[in-house]
Every structure is written in C-alpha cells, then in structure tokens.
Amino acid sequence: MASLSRTFRIQKRDFTNAGNASISVKKLLKSLNLSACVIRKVSICGYEGEMNVVMHAATDGILAFELTEKKIFLTVSDEGPGIEDIETAMQKGYSTASDEFREMGFGAGMGLHNIRENADSLHIDSTLGAGTVIRMEFNPGG
Amino acid sequence: MNVKELADKLGLEIHAGKQAADRDILGGYTGDLLSDVMARINPGTAWMTIQTHQNIVAVAVLREAACISITGGHRPDRETVERAEKENMPVLLADDNSFDLCLKIADLKVL
Ligand SMILES: Nc1ncnc2c1ncn2[C@@H]1O[C@H](COP(=O)(O)OP(=O)(O)OP(=O)(O)O)[C@@H](O)[C@H]1O
Numbered sequence: 615m616a617s618l619s620r621t622f623r624i625q626k627r628d629f630t631n632a633g634n635a636s637i638s639v640k641k642l643l644k645s646l647n648l649s650a651c652v653i654r655k656v657s658i659c660g661y662e663g664e665m666n667v668v669m670h671a672a673t674d675g676i677l678a679f680e681l682t683e684k685k686i687f688l689t690v691s692d693e694g695p696g697i698e699d700i701e702t703a704m705q706k707g708y709s710t711a712s713d714e715f716r717e718m719g720f721g722a723g724m725g726l727h728n729i730r731e732n733a734d735s736l737h738i739d740s741t742l743g744a745g746t747v748i749r750m751e752f753n754p755g756g
Numbered sequence: 757m758n759v760k761e762l763a764d765k766l767g768l769e770i771h772a773g774k775q776a777a778d779r780d781i782l783g784g785y786t787g788d789l790l791s792d793v794m795a796r797i798n799p800g801t802a803w804m805t806i807q808t809h810q811n812i813v814a815v816a817v818l819r820e821a822a823c824i825s826i827t828g829g830h831r832p833d834r835e836t837v838e839r840a841e842k843e844n845m846p847v848l849l850a851d852d853n854s855f856d857l858c859l860k861i862a863d864l865k866v867l
C-alpha cells in the first residue's frame with residue numbers, strides 16, 4: 615500500500631486558523647474509517663502540537679502527517695525559540711503562556727502532558743534558538 | 757435526547773449551527789481550560805463553557821462534541837459564530853452559569 619501524506623502550515627499567533635490543520639487530519643482519518651480510538655489520539659496530539667506553535671513559537675511551523683500500512687506519523691515543527699528544559703515543560707501545570715492567552719483558556723500547562731498520554735511513541739527535540747520538533751507515532755489499529 | 761430537544765426544554769437559544777441540532781447528546785462536561793476539555797470530552801458531549809472565542813469550535817469539532825453551550829450570559833465572538841456555522845457545530849446560549857445549567861439538565865433526568 616502506498617503511503618498517504620499531507621503537510622500543513624501553522625501560522626504563529628493566528629487564532630483564526632488555529633486548529634484547522636488538526637481538523638483536516640481528523641477529517642481525513644474519519645474518511646478512511648480509522649477507529650474512534652486512533653482518531654481521538656491523533657486529534658488531541660495534533661491540536662496540542664499545533665496550538666503550541668500558534669502560542670509559543672517565534673516562527674511559523676509545520677504539521678506533517680503520514681499514514682503507512684503500519685503507522686501514523688505526526689510531526690509538528692517550528693524554528694524557535696525552542697524549549698529550555700523539556701522535562702520541566704512536560705510537567706502538568708507548567709506554562710509560560712501570557713495572561714492574555716490564559717484568559718482565553720490556554721496555558722493550563724497540559725498540552726505536552728496530553729501528547730505524552732496519547733501518542734503511542736513520542737520524541738521531542740528542541741534547541742534554544744533553533745526550534746522544536748515533536749515526532750509522534752500511532753498504531754492505526756489501536 | 758438531541759441538541760434541539762435540550763435547547764427547547766431549557767429555553768436556550770441555538771445561536772449557530774442549527775443545521776446540526778438533531779445530534780444526540782450522550783453526556784456533558786463543564787470546563788474553560790481548553791487542554792483539559794480536549795483531554796476529557798468524548799463524542800456526543802454537551803460542553804458548557806464561558807469561553808467565547810473561535811478556538812472553542814476547533815476543540816468541539818476535534819472531539820466531536822454534540823454542542824457547545826456558552827454559559828453565564830457570555831456571547832460568542834462573530835468569528836466563533838462563523839466557524840460554528842462552517843463546521844456544523846451547534847452553539848447554545850445560556851444566561852445561567854455552568855453549575856446552574858448542569859442542575860437543570862440533571863433535573864431532566866435524561867443523561
Ligand atoms: N513549540 C514550542 N516552542 C517553544 N516553547 C514551547 C513549545 N511548546 C511548548 N513550549 C513550552 O512548554 C510549555 C508547556 O507546554 P504545554 O503545551 O504543556 O502547556 P501550555 O501550552 O503552556 O498550556 P496548554 O497547552 O495547557 O494550553 C509552554 O508554556 C512553553 O513554555
């Protein structure tokens with residue numbers, strides 16, 4: 615089976631389109647009749663990764679989706695500012711979101727935690743000044 | 757019970773997404789922190805929140821909520837209404853706060 619892939623641009627601070635990349639991925643998975651469980655996991659992880667670029671990144675980012683016979687790959691990347699200490703950032707409740715974003719209901723410090731809970735495999739690479747790449751994998755049957 | 761029946765019974769205005777108001781309600785959730793809602797709601801949830809900006813529609817669509825009820829007399833932003841229409845997501849408006857609205861839903865004994 616050939617693999618299916620899509621890439622979406624995520625614009626920093628663009629709340630008008632925030633979530634649309636994840637919604638497109640979700641609709642694609644739904645049209646392919648994947649299980650509710652895997653759609654749930656990919657939707658949550660895609661959304662949290664996408665919102666982190668919208669809120670925290672200094673550059674635009676990319677959400678890349680690939681479905682192969684054995685796996686779903688979801689990668690969210692941006693080019694800065696990077697995360698200083700990934701373990702700290704992963705802690706539930708840790709957030710550097712501004713008051714403005716907190717009033718909108720962001721900044722609970724739960725996004726990376728949600729990703730860790732829902733991705734079947736997770737790799738975060740982040741370098742200060744260079745950016746962040748979050749690689750997630752899912753089992754399409756699971 | 758579907759979204760329209762719930763709105764009728766509680767006297768709530770369906771402010772957007774009427775075309776999807778026949779969707780069945782399977783449960784409810786109250787939350788204003790979007791990442792918390794994202795992690796906790798399931799398809800068919802009637803979600804109560806005081807958030808009014810358009811990202812609530814993205815959350816509701818991604819988790820297949822049955823509807824969003826904006827509580828406490830808050831009113832959705834224009835962009836929220838537009839996005840809800842486009843994504844077929846019913847948005848109900850309630851003057852009650854989330855707690856009082858939940859009490860009224862509990863009184864209906866449907867969930
Ligand atoms: N792409 C990114 N670039 C730079 N910093 C990031 C990025 N993603 C996350 N962070 C940092 O990690 C912290 C924790 O992220 P996490 O998604 O868990 O919470 P949050 O985005 O602050 O709040 P929530 O996701 O609950 O709305 C952020 O506050 C931010 O400091």
Ligand SMILES: [Mg+2]
Pocket residue numbers: 662665666721724725726
């Ligand atoms: Mg986040």
